[in-house]
Amino acid sequence: MAKKPSTHAQPRPDTTGRRKTPDPRPALHQDPHAVRDRRERVLEVAIGREVRALRVHLGITAAELAAKTGISVGMLSKIENGQTSPSLTTLQSLAGALGVPLTAFFRRFEEERTAVFVKAGEGVDVDRRGTRAGHQYNLLGHLGLNSAGVTVEPYLITLTEESDVFPAFQHEGLEFLFMLEGEVVYRHGDNLYRMTPGDSLFFDADAQHGPEELVTRPIRYLSIISYRPHRQSE
Secondary structure, three states: OOOOOOOOOOOOOOOOOOOOOOOOOOOOOOOOOOOOOHHHHOHHHHHHHHHHHHHHHHOOOHHHHHHHHOOOHHHHHHHHOOOOOOOHHHHHHHHHHHOOOHHHHHHHHHOOOOOOOOOOOOOEEEOOHHHHHOOEEEEOOOEOOOOOOOEEEEEEEEEOOOOOOOOOEOOOOEEEEEEEEEEEEEEEOOEEEEEOOOOEEEEEOOOOEEEEEEEEEEEEEEEEEEEOOOOOOO
């Protein structure tokens, strides 16, 4: 009996001999529009994430933590992935092995998620290194301790006729610039970038950076700095 032709479309082989151009878009590891399902909001998931975070912070493998607590590796994996509700005895064993109080596992579940809203013109003027060069810094909000463990500082920076160049900023973390008004030549390391409204620059702030040439003033741009705060020694 003759076979019936498949109704499914078959991919056509590439007969051109040309190499496929790789996708230039960066691979993002997080969907900014994703919505967490209800399972991720329950206590078990919050406990599991805290157990994993503490274990990774101490540099302990899952097998090592399992051996210290007498829990199987499979059960520990279920706990860290929020797939089971650990008993109080199990949590006490984990707390002892990780060197934290039992209440540490509930921190993320009880933690308040904050937001900062700033009306137009109501940011806080602050002094930074560039203030002496006439740079005006308007802090638009601040999130300190948060679940991501990252401090973020958004500034509206204004450079006027009285401002001077200052291409010698250098600090830890990452910085993102978005031009709103004027034109500036901005230095990062050995590279110069001519920026006009709508342009952006994202960089490692550990390299020297800052305005190299103030072309058209006034100049206004957003500067968003993010960094991990230093842990205080106990």
